[in-house]
Amino acid sequence: MGLSAEREAPDSVLRRNAWKLRGLSGAAFERRASAILRREYEGVVESRRARSTGTLVALLDGEHPEVDNDPHGGRWATLCEDHGGVVYHRALTDAKDFLSHPEEWCPTCQENRE
Ligand SMILES: [Zn+2]
Numbered sequence: 001m002g003l004s005a006e007r008e009a010p011d012s013v014l015r016r017n018a019w020k021l022r023g024l025s026g027a028a029f030e031r032r033a034s035a036i037l038r039r040e041y042e043g044v045v046e047s048r049r050a051r052s053t054g055t056l057v058a059l060l061d062g063e064h065p066e067v068d069n070d071p072h073g074g075r076w077a078t079l080c081e082d083h084g085g086v087v088y089h090r091a092l093t094d095a096k097d098f099l100s101h102p103e104e105w106c107p108t109c110q111e112n113r114e
Helices: 010-016 026-042 092-099 107-113
Strands: 044-049 056-061 076-080 086-089
Touching: 010 026, 026 044, 044 092, 056 092, 076 092, 086 092
Parallel strands: none
Antiparallel strands: 044 056, 056 076, 076 086
């Protein structure tokens, strides 16, 4: 990935990832395709609604050019999309563990819980 001017066209990205879309159609295809494009363009590895708080959370790859990375905090970022709370993790497995529990790392989710 380079500057946005060199950005690969969405249909080309999806052709390259066709094996991930094989056998899908309708809404399932749309969901998978949009996840692939978010990862390609925004560095979003995973995004979902956290059951504990009801907020949208995302796991970001700090090596992606669109992601502001804190070099001291680690490569992987968990982001509460509703409040902008963000925490960095060195290990992907840690980031995945924390992702579903924004009340442990997003200050606003923490306050709402108390
Ligand atoms: Zn939050």
